[in-house]
Amino acid sequence: MRRFGCAIALLGLLLLPASADTALPGFVRQDRLIPVSLNDGSEVKLETMIVRPDRPGRFPLVLLVHGTNPAAGQAFRAAAARQSPADLLNAAVAFAQHGYAVASIMRRGFGRSEGRFAESLSEPCDDRDYLAVGRIAAEDVTGAVVMLRGEPWVESDQVLLMGHSTGGFAVTAAAAGNPAGVVGVLNFEGAHGSVPGHTCSPDHLVADAGIFGRTARIPALWVYSENDCSAPPALGRRMFDAYVASGASAQLQVLPPFGVDGHAMVSMGPADIWWPAVESFLNQLRLPTSVLVELPPRASIPAPMPLNVACTDYFDAYVKAWTDAKAYAWNREGHCSSVTTRTVEEAKSEALRQCVAAWKECSLYAVGQGLAPG
Template sequence: MHAYLYRPPGDGPFPLAVINHGSDEDRARRARVAMPSFPALAAWLVARGYAVLLPQRPGHGITGGRYLEGQGACGHPDFQRAGLAAASSIESAVDFMQAQKFIEPGGIVIVGNSAGGWAALALASRNPAGVAAVVDFSGGRGGRDRNKAYNNCAPDKLVAAAAAYGRTARIPTLWLYAENDTYFAPELSRRMVDAFVAAGGDAEYRLLPAVRGDGHALALTAGREASWKAPLKAFLDSLVRKQRQD
């Protein structure tokens, strides 16, 4: 996998944050996708002392190769399998970074947007060693079926897959969604997190006010960080306090 790495000054070791991009079922669009950047989010995390990795998963952009995380036809999608396949790619990146001398082996934060957020939740279901928390921005699969706003191709299956992840996930998770997310409307994102928690998962859900443009791009571009900074800071601060107590 190709990746960008940003790190604070000095030799470390630094805690690691891994930011994971979305996806597209269309092969041509996947091939053209740029390397992930998340400028505001990456800069904010680096300023807090994290080394930040932004991997590009197989089947996308210059990483290329076989697409591993397809959800299948919308008539019979397998959202659970799609998320777990993407999670395997993320886990490979984490394993590589844990072997680097400038990275702390624990306290890792996995962040994801859209399909990347869904993959981060899937990874939480595996409770990998060293991963301390997951942050899901606008996560899910099957959104905007036939490019129609608020039209998920199989919402009940998405909720069921969230429950499946929650049955084994024991890592704290933060779910951040905007009111005007046209891929995963508030009603659907609430159903997902409720199913995740009811099954045993540990989740904090924040529905954020509408942002400029489509709220699904909450984490993608500069200018929207005012909406997510406070809840993300509070979540990470609580994580640090827990680590110190342990």
């Protein structure tokens, strides 16, 4: 009866407007609002992007959980609302290629998800309460797992949690509750409280990782980049050591530098950078690692000239993003803005907005798989 009731509830999933993505042949891509029950008995709908092989059958589920835009003050709310499940599209496609159904969720207060933003950090920088916000974020993660396990295309007892940045902290908090069906956790550059030049209350993060580790019994892989400016690997190692010292089962991988800031490794970098570490972990869990769906070669787009160092990295990531819903804005001084989001029109508008806000004079250089018209 419980499974029947869950199936009935899933019929209430709301579809968001979406267009076919020709860059992903062989896959189903859907945008949804997923109803999630919270601990206080209330319900919110979380914006979710689903990418899965376009074929019958059930697949292991990967739940992707995003990080937090670094904007501060009043600008934060607007920046959070502009975040999209497609921020982790490259990771979603990498797993879907290997035979997984992937759901990228937005937590409360982010993107188009319902509910007020519940992860506020009002304490001073030297006394941040990360434990509370981690547990709040974990509610969204656990609630999404409960709903998605009932989908007819999901292997309900083969669920992976993968979080990036504050999302890595969120999935680590969720793992402390050992949610049903979850067999592994991927914590990419998990941390919190990054401000320019340092991390607020790092000792609290270390202590909280130890608290989560007291009850977590799900195998985990923690991955950091050597040149991460927001989640330095030294801090990641301290958190990891506290986590496993408390009894949790986990492995740590520190990968070589990526671009100008390794914190963008998952969102901007090709999956080839981190997939070998993940593949080894999946093999240990006896989960799929072979390619199930081949993708065509990416379109060849010439880079604009000149480009600064960061924008060279952004353009490379732009070309490699598996979607039509992307845009690259640029100016002749070599500055840029690159956006991957829900729709082509949204990508064009947001890329131009970001570029003009920072550099005044900008134009669209590329849209989707080719150069911008005109």
